[in-house]
Amino acid sequence: MKINKRLVVSLISIALGILVGVLILAISGKDVVALFNGLLKGSIGYDIVNGGINLRYFGEFLVSAMPIILTGLAVGFAYRCGMFNIGCEGQVIMGSLASCMVAILVPMPNIVAPIVCILAGGFAGAMWAFVPGILKAKFNISEVVTGIMLNYTALYGANYFLKALPGSTTQRTVEIAANATLGNDFFKAMTNNSRLHFGFIVVIIAVFAYWFIMEKTTFGYSLRATGFNKNAAEYAGIKVNKNIVISIMISGFLAGLAGAIILQGTFGYGRMMVAPENYGFDGIAVALVGGCNAIGTLFAGLLFALLKVTQPLLQTSGIPREIGDIISSSIVFFVAIQYVIEKALLKYKSYKGGKS
Amino acid sequence: MDILISMIPATLLVAAPIIVAALGGMICERSGIVNIALEGIMLVGAFAGATACYFLESHAVLGPYAGWISLVIGIIAGILFSLLLAVSTINFKADHTIAGTAINLLSVGLSVYMCQIIFGQQRSQSFMTGLNKMKDVPIFGDLFANIYPTIFIALILVVASYYVVFKTGFGLRLRSCGENPQASASMGINVYKTRYMGVLLSGGFAGLAGAMMVLTNGVQFTATSIHGVGFIAIAAVIFGKWNPFGILGAGIFFGLSSAIGIYASMIPVLNLLPPEFFACIPYVLTIVALVLFSNKTVGPKAAGQIYDVGQR
Numbered sequence: 001m002k003i004n005k006r007l008v009v010s011l012i013s014i015a016l017g018i019l020v021g022v023l024i025l026a027i028s029g030k031d032v033v034a035l036f037n038g039l040l041k042g043s044i045g046y047d048i049v050n051g052g053i054n055l056r057y058f059g060e061f062l063v064s065a066m067p068i069i070l071t072g073l074a075v076g077f078a079y080r081c082g083m084f085n086i087g088c089e090g091q092v093i094m095g096s097l098a099s100c101m102v103a104i105l106v107p108m109p110n111i112v113a114p115i116v117c118i119l120a121g122g123f124a125g126a127m128w129a130f131v132p133g134i135l136k137a138k139f140n141i142s143e144v145v146t147g148i149m150l151n152y153t154a155l156y157g158a159n160y161f162l163k164a165l166p167g168s169t170t171q172r173t174v175e176i177a178a179n180a181t182l183g184n185d186f187f188k189a190m191t192n193n194s195r196l197h198f199g200f201i202v203v204i205i206a207v208f209a210y211w212f213i214m215e216k217t218t219f220g221y222s223l224r225a226t227g228f229n230k231n232a233a234e235y236a237g238i239k240v241n242k243n244i245v246i247s248i249m250i251s252g253f254l255a256g257l258a259g260a261i262i263l264q265g266t267f268g269y270g271r272m273m274v275a276p277e278n279y280g281f282d283g284i285a286v287a288l289v290g291g292c293n294a295i296g297t298l299f300a301g302l303l304f305a306l307l308k309v310t311q312p313l314l315q316t317s318g319i320p321r322e323i324g325d326i327i328s329s330s331i332v333f334f335v336a337i338q339y340v341i342e343k344a345l346l347k348y349k350s351y352k353g354g355k356s
Numbered sequence: 357m358d359i360l361i362s363m364i365p366a367t368l369l370v371a372a373p374i375i376v377a378a379l380g381g382m383i384c385e386r387s388g389i390v391n392i393a394l395e396g397i398m399l400v401g402a403f404a405g406a407t408a409c410y411f412l413e414s415h416a417v418l419g420p421y422a423g424w425i426s427l428v429i430g431i432i433a434g435i436l437f438s439l440l441l442a443v444s445t446i447n448f449k450a451d452h453t454i455a456g457t458a459i460n461l462l463s464v465g466l467s468v469y470m471c472q473i474i475f476g477q478q479r480s481q482s483f484m485t486g487l488n489k490m491k492d493v494p495i496f497g498d499l500f501a502n503i504y505p506t507i508f509i510a511l512i513l514v515v516a517s518y519y520v521v522f523k524t525g526f527g528l529r530l531r532s533c534g535e536n537p538q539a540s541a542s543m544g545i546n547v548y549k550t551r552y553m554g555v556l557l558s559g560g561f562a563g564l565a566g567a568m569m570v571l572t573n574g575v576q577f578t579a580t581s582i583h584g585v586g587f588i589a590i591a592a593v594i595f596g597k598w599n600p601f602g603i604l605g606a607g608i609f610f611g612l613s614s615a616i617g618i619y620a621s622m623i624p625v626l627n628l629l630p631p632e633f634f635a636c637i638p639y640v641l642t643i644v645a646l647v648l649f650s651n652k653t654v655g656p657k658a659a660g661q662i663y664d665v666g667q668r
Contacts, residue, residue: 028473084453086392135643139650142660144392144453145594146646148587149639160632275580284457320472325465333440333458337448 006291008345009338013289014303017331021323034317042310059187059194061302061309063266066199067092068308069301070258071283073210074125074251076292078143080214081247082227087132087147089280090154091125091252093273095259097158098124100270103176103263104165113180118202118260125256126249128154133248137241143248151276159272173270182265197265202257210254211294223247255280282308285332304328359622363615365502369572371611372506373398373565377589378596378603379517380561385598386521387554388534388547390660392456393441395586396463397434397559398566399579403467404433405567406577407474409483423487427509427567434563435556437463442555446548449662460586468579479578486571506568510607513561518600530554534656537663547663562586591642597654613637 025032041047045057071088078085085091099121108116132146167174182197190196214220225233226243234240258279263270282304290300307328311321334341377394384391391397408429412422440459444450468478475481489504521527529550532540537547570581588610595609596602617634620626 024469086453086457131643135647139647141646141650144390145590146643148392149591149642152584152587153636153639156632156635160630275583278461281457281461284454285461288454320469322465322469322472322478326462326469329458329461329465332461333444333455336450336454336458337444339449 005342007296009341010289010291010296010300010335012341012345013331013334013338016334017327020330021327024326025319025323030319030323031317034319035314035323038310038313038317038319039306042313043306054192055190056192056194057309057313059191059196061305062200063195063197064309065302065305066203066265067258067262067279068282068286068304069203069298070206070254070261071279072286072290072297072301073206073283073294074254074258075280075283075287076290076297077210077214077254078248078251079287079292080227081223081243082230083133083136083244083248083251084144085129085132085147085248085251085255086144086284087129087150087280088251088255088283089276089278090147090151091128091255092259092262092279093151093154093158093276094128095121095125095256096263096270097154097161097259098256099260099263100162100173100176101165103180104173104270107177108180110179113177114182114198114264117176117180117264118257121260121263122253122256125259126253129248129252129255130245133245136248137244151280155273155276162270162272165270168270171272175269176264180264181268182261183268195266197261199261199265202261206254206257207294207298210297213250214294255283258283282328285328288335289331359619363612363619365504366615366618367608367611368503368507369611370614371607372504372510372572373569373585374589374592374610375510375604375607376506376513376568377562377565377586378592378607379513379600380558380565381589381593382596382598382600382603383517383521383530383561384554384558385593385656385659386534387530387551388537388656388658388661388663389441389445389551389555390452390456391441391555391558391562392453392590393438393459393463393586394558394562394589395582395584396456396460397437397441397562398569398582398586398589399463400437400467401430401434401563401566402570402581403470403480403566403577404563405430406480406483406570406574406581407470409486409571410481410576413484422483423485423571426571427487427564430563430567431560432563434559434561434566436559438555438559438562441559442552446551446555446663449664451662452660464579467577471577480576482576483571486575487568504572506572509564509568511604514600514604521600526550526553531656534659537658538665538667541665551663562589565589588638591638594649594655595638595642595645597649598656610638 022032025035037048042057043061045054074088075085099117102120103117131150132143135141135146136143162168162173165173182199184198187196222238223243225238226240230240286297286300286304290296307324311324314323315321377398381391381394405426409422409426412418412425418425441455444455445452471478471480487504489502529545533547533550541547566582570577574581592603592606592610595606613634617631620631
């Protein structure tokens with residue numbers, strides 16, 4: 001029942017967000033049909049106008065979905081425990097950094113290398129998330145403010161360490177060891193040279209683990225209880241402060257994994273960044289629209305990735321690419337004001353009920 | 357010593373928008389609404405300011421005043437954009453952080469989309485001068501030659517907002533809504549209206565800060581025109597203990613750390629530290645400050661809570 005209501009709110013928000021996009025396009029005199037053609041082409045690679053399928057688009061679509069599903073899970077995990085992990089961005093950056101450093105500095109045998117690097121990313125994310133967690137538990141400091149501050153600390157700090165790696169230029173590091181990458185020639189051949197990589201295994205494990213921990217374990221129950229009502233949970237004997245720290249660390253671990261697969265799969269080298277790349281903020285959007293449950297987050301991640309990968313396609317067909325950003329941020333905005341949507345739904349129901 | 361003197365303009369240049377945006381954030385939090393969207397509102401203000409400046413500069417009559425008019429346009433754009441935050445958090449009971457995050461995301465898409473419509477590219481056309489330095493003000497002569505007038509706007513606003521928030525009836529009502537809105541309502545204060553004023557004022561401040569930044573720092577608007585200054589402003593609110601003069605100090609300090617970052621390579625001892633170190637300073641110090649303040653109540657008590665009329 002409750003999940004159903006959430007689902008309805010999310011679907012309405014998505015519809016309203018797309019409507020906003022369509023209206024903005026229409027007002028500015030752009031071709032609305034091209035938007036939907038772009039979305040279709042971006043997802044499965046099928047082009048209605050010119051015909052023909054190019055699976056490369058499908059591959060790239062999955063590539064951009066993987067990290068934001070992970071950051072979505074990350075934000076959702078903390079959110080269920082009453083924590084708003086806006087620091088995901090920084091945890092992604094630290095995950096990338098750790099995985100990059102291990103991959104470049106530590107030579108490892110074949111199958112071990114990618115796994116160790118991914119785990120290094122996860123642990124780095126978890127450690128970065130430990131700071132807002134412990135400050136919240138010990139001093140009751142808002143994890144939102146700490147998280148934002150740590151995002152920028154990570155951004156600049158990581159650049160310093162990336163530059164210090166052997167062979168780095170001011171833009172990027174050297175390629176990481178070939179056996180630490182997640183790329184795969186078979187996928188490349190299948191999807192017409194997209195960057196599709198083994199990261200999806202990490203994503204599938206994460207989605208399943210998220211579902212299992214949250215819904216099937218006592219630990220997950222105590223996390224959710226903490227999120228619902230801290231005082232009641234404390235009274236029931238749940239160690240609230242411990243839960244706060246652990247939940248945000250697991251959240252950070254997931255974000256760190258996202259950082260690791262971006263590095264080892266999508267790029268294969270470390271990049272110095274001048275501005276945040278918004279994986280963390282996309283994660284917030286994904287988690288909220290996905291209702292913070294595993295399957296919902298998976299689908300929401302796919303949706304937001306679609307809006308992202310469609311952008312260059314839209315630009316080439318004469319639509320400003322930012323319409324994708326406008327649609328996705330409007331969706332988040334509508335989820336944020338779900339109070340109104342719920343109220344409208346209630347009114348609609350009682351109106352229908354009164355009629356019959 | 358010469359380096360120190362040459363660092364002053366750079367410090368004040370960076371400090372001015374931080375201070376102005378932080379004052380907006382402070383007023384907003386004093387009314388009980390947490391404004392994570394400062395960054396986004398600044399971006400929209402920067403877009404409006406840069407666009408207005410580009411079109412006004414070539415105007416025959418208004419041309420010489422283009423920079424100043426653009427600041428006003430930035431303020432108006434900021435106020436209009438902050439309406440989104442006001443409506444969603446005050447009327448629609450949205451979580452302040454989530455609504456703010458949505459608005460930050462929206463600001464990038466919307467402003468660059470508008471650029472694509474108006475200019476046909478992902479940035480604005482470059483304007484010629486933006487705001488002038490103080491060179492041409494006759495009384496001060498060389499003293500302020502390299503300083504932009506924005507820091508004086510910031511100083512005036514510091515004093516003005518101190519007066520308004522702490523010395524007027526409106527300020528008292530504003531602060532009471534941030535401490536205990538239910539009690540304020542019981543005394544006949546219109547919490548909704550007061551909080552609207554808080555959010556819209558902060559929108560105006562942030563819009564002004566954004567326009568100031570692009571007109572002094574840049575030659576055109578891009579998606580990275582603000583690059584995190586809105587978040588530094590949030591840090592300055594905390595570091596300045598929700599007090600205008602504290603914010604002034606925090607803003608100048610953060611400006612200085614950014615200036616040192618630029619000049620560090622010329623200063624002995626400091627040139628051993630990487631520039632990234634100075635970029636991190638505002639953020640790390642804010643966390644330290646939070647820990648130090650944590651056992652005292654400095655911030656508005658009800659900031660960030662969704663206002664529920666029936667709550668006790």
